[in-house]
Each structure stands twice: as C-alpha cells, then as structure tokens.
Amino acid sequence: MVTCGSDTSGSVPLGVGIVGMGGIGRMHARAxxxxxxxxxxxxxxxxxxxDVVGGAVRLAPHDVIARPDVDVVAICTPSGTHAALALAALEAGRHVVVEKPLALDVGDALRVADAARERGLTVSMISQRRLEAEHVALKRALDDGALGELRFAMTHVHWFRDGDYYRAAGWRSTAAQGGGSLMNQGVHNVDLLRWMCGPVESVTAQSGTLAHAIEAEDTTVATLRFASGALGVVTTTTATPPGFPATIALFGSRGSVELGQGEVRRWDVPGVPEPGTGAIASGAADPLAIGHAGHLAQWTRIVDALETSSPVPVGVDDALETVRLLCAIQTAAATGAVVRPADLGRTRQSQPGPQL
Known part of the structure; x- marks a missing residue:
C-alpha cells in the first residue's frame, strides 16, 4: 500500500492524525x-x-501534526482554525483533509493552496454531500444537457439551533470564528450549488440576527448571477423551528429537479430515470444526525487517490472557490454592494497569515 505516495512497498497503511475529536472528529474516526x-x-x-480511537494516542494538536507516522492530518476543529492548522500540517510535510470550510478568508485559502502546490501535497475539503447518489445523478444530468439550458437554481437551508447549541461552543456565535448560518450551516449547500451550476459572476445579499443573542447572523438571503447567465437564490437560517431538511432545486429549459436530504422531491428530466437515494439523515435540528456514511465515502476516495497519486476529491482549488463564494455573500450582506467573487483575494500578499 502506498503511504502518501512515499512508500511503494504495499505494506504500510496510511497513518492519519485527527486534530479535534469532537462530534465531527468522531465521524472521521468511525469512517x-x-x-x-x-x-x-x-x-x-x-x-x-x-471505542472510537482504538489504540491511537492523544496528543496536543501540533504534536499530532509533527508525529512521524502521521501521513495525513484531518482537521476537525472550529472553522476559524482551519487555515492555520492546514498550513502547519503542509509545512510539516503532511497531506490535509479539512472539514468545511477550507478557510474563512480568501487570502488564507490562497495561502493554503500555494503551500500545497509548493510542497507537492494534497488538500481535500470534506464535501460529502457531493457524493450522495441523487446529487451525482443531478450533476450528470446537468452536464449531459438533459435539463437543457440552466435558467434558475436555488438552495434553502432552513434549520433550527437553540440557545444551548450556541452556548455549548462560543465560536458558533461569532463571525470571526466561522459561526453563523451561512458559513457554518449553509456551507455544504452553497458548495453543492456552485459545484453543480458553475462559477458565480456576481452576488447580492442581506443578513440579520433574528432569533438568537449572538454576534453572528442567523439568517442570510443571497441572489446569484452565474457565469452561464442563470440566476440563483441562497437562503440559510437557524431561526426556523423545528428545522427543515435542506433543499436544492435546478430549473432548466427542458427539465427541473428538486432534492431534499436523502429525498427526491421532484425529478422532471426527460429521458433520465429518477435516481435512488441513500439513507441520509438531516441535520435540520441535530448537527450530528447526519451519520458518518458520507465521510466514509470521501475518505475511501481520498485513500484511493493517495495510493495511485491521482487527484483527491474536492481538492484545494475547488475548496478555494467555495470560500470565494461564501466570502462574496458575506461581503455583499455587510456592504449592500454587488460583489464579484473573482475580485476577492487579489491583495493577499500584503495580508498577515491566519493565527491560532
């Protein structure tokens, strides 16, 4: 077995270190x-x-990264620490698997991408929902032209989080650490929409804190103009009890599709049969209800890629573009301006790197 492309003996399993063994970290461990x-x-x-970690040893985060038998570092800490830990792992010569999002700032995401390229290492952002059967089928139908010309796309993440959720971890309440309904809850569906529909040309947005005593927003509404000319809408919230499954819908000149979480709500695609779905639970009211099946699917592909020196799923450049879109929505909401994602991060050389 190839370990990080450095051991071709076929006998040594890939060594993984997990930084952050909270609920998400335990999903990685189970996978x-x-x-x-x-x-x-x-x-x-x-x-x-x-029962989760087996014989693995518990260490400080930077000792996990520095440990010689760690080939891949999985970063499962609060979002505000992702970029700094990814850079530390790359500088130590480790491949990186990072929970969403790659970074909170486009400049930081660019620094991670630059470091990975300079060292010949890989970074894979966890975007397990891209691997769900219904999303794979929809992406294929769109790329094959079965929906015709894409005209409109929308995604809604109308979830609920109570006060205890925010009190349990202070970072969830602050935008500076990646809290808020867009960056924390909405990130996967924003990533799905961009992956399916292509680059976003421009963004407008509004946000507000409507139901919680927190600094971050708990509700964001954005409009998108895709490079293809199609229009889109993104809405995210944690202020809608009891919480509802996230949805994504695409409307083309020949057909339309609406998907829930593990559910095909409408499949009107001429000549393409409705796909099956997996047993995917919704995080609408419980963030850990989703289970680890998606993480297992992505980890399987990551290991395949490292064993064959092929591209990892959701690589660093792909992850960077999702950060651009998230930051464009945030900037548009904060300023009231029309924001072009491609314009973000152009002055990164003069910005300081992320700090832990």
Whole structure:
C-alpha cells in the first residue's frame, strides 16, 4: 500500500492524525475504522472514548501534526482554525483533509493552496454531500444537457439551533470564528450549488440576527448571477423551528429537479430515470444526525487517490472557490454592494497569515 505516495512497498497503511475529536472528529474516526488495513488512526487531539480511537494516542494538536507516522492530518476543529492548522500540517510535510470550510478568508485559502502546490501535497475539503447518489445523478444530468439550458437554481437551508447549541461552543456565535448560518450551516449547500451550476459572476445579499443573542447572523438571503447567465437564490437560517431538511432545486429549459436530504422531491428530466437515494439523515435540528456514511465515502476516495497519486476529491482549488463564494455573500450582506467573487483575494500578499 502506498503511504502518501512515499512508500511503494504495499505494506504500510496510511497513518492519519485527527486534530479535534469532537462530534465531527468522531465521524472521521468511525469512517477510518471501516477502511480496514488501508488506513489507521494513529494520533488525535481532544477528547474521545476508546471505542472510537482504538489504540491511537492523544496528543496536543501540533504534536499530532509533527508525529512521524502521521501521513495525513484531518482537521476537525472550529472553522476559524482551519487555515492555520492546514498550513502547519503542509509545512510539516503532511497531506490535509479539512472539514468545511477550507478557510474563512480568501487570502488564507490562497495561502493554503500555494503551500500545497509548493510542497507537492494534497488538500481535500470534506464535501460529502457531493457524493450522495441523487446529487451525482443531478450533476450528470446537468452536464449531459438533459435539463437543457440552466435558467434558475436555488438552495434553502432552513434549520433550527437553540440557545444551548450556541452556548455549548462560543465560536458558533461569532463571525470571526466561522459561526453563523451561512458559513457554518449553509456551507455544504452553497458548495453543492456552485459545484453543480458553475462559477458565480456576481452576488447580492442581506443578513440579520433574528432569533438568537449572538454576534453572528442567523439568517442570510443571497441572489446569484452565474457565469452561464442563470440566476440563483441562497437562503440559510437557524431561526426556523423545528428545522427543515435542506433543499436544492435546478430549473432548466427542458427539465427541473428538486432534492431534499436523502429525498427526491421532484425529478422532471426527460429521458433520465429518477435516481435512488441513500439513507441520509438531516441535520435540520441535530448537527450530528447526519451519520458518518458520507465521510466514509470521501475518505475511501481520498485513500484511493493517495495510493495511485491521482487527484483527491474536492481538492484545494475547488475548496478555494467555495470560500470565494461564501466570502462574496458575506461581503455583499455587510456592504449592500454587488460583489464579484473573482475580485476577492487579489491583495493577499500584503495580508498577515491566519493565527491560532
């Protein structure tokens, strides 16, 4: 087995270190456990039970990164630390798997991308919803022209989080650390929409804090103009009890589709049968209800890629473009201006790097 492209003996499993063993980190650990002898968790930071981590050792975050038998660092910490930890891991010669989003700032995301290229290492952002059967089928139908010319696209993430959720982890309440309904809850559907529909030319947006005593927004509404000419709408909120499954819908000149989470709500695509769906739970009211099946699917592809020196799924440049779109929506909401995602990050050389 090839370890990070450096060991061609075929005998050593990929060594993984998880930085941040909260609820999401435990999903990564469970996924790794199901990969058998292809990968193993060797070190982690944070708290966890023995049934999750097995024989892995608990260390400080930077000791996990520095440990010699760690080939890949999985970053499962609060969003505001992602870029700094990714840079530290790359500088230590490790491949990186990072939970969404790659960074909170386009300049930081560009620095991570530059570091990965300079060192010949890979970065894969967890975007497991791209791998769900219905999303794969919709992407294929769109790319094959089965929907015709795309005219309108929308995604809605109308979830609910109570006060206890925000009190349990202070970063969730602050925009500077990646809190808020857009960057924390809406990120996967924003990523899905961009992946399916292509580059976004311009953005307008509004946001507000409507239901919670927090600094970050809990509701954002954005309009998008795609480079193709199609228009789009993104709405995210944690202020709508009891919480509803996230949806994505595309409308073309020949057909239209609306998907929920693990649900095909409408499939009107001439000549293309409705796809099956997996047993995907919704995080509408519980952030950990989604399970680890999606993480297992992406980890399987990551290990495949590292074993064959092929591109990892949702690589650093792809992840960077999702950060551009998220930041464009935030900037548009803060300024009231029309924002072009492509314009963001042009002055990164003069900006300081991310800090832990």
């Amino acid at each position: 790794l456990a199901e990969l058998g002898d292809r990968a193993r968790l060797v070190a982690f930071s944070g708290g966890a039970t023995a």
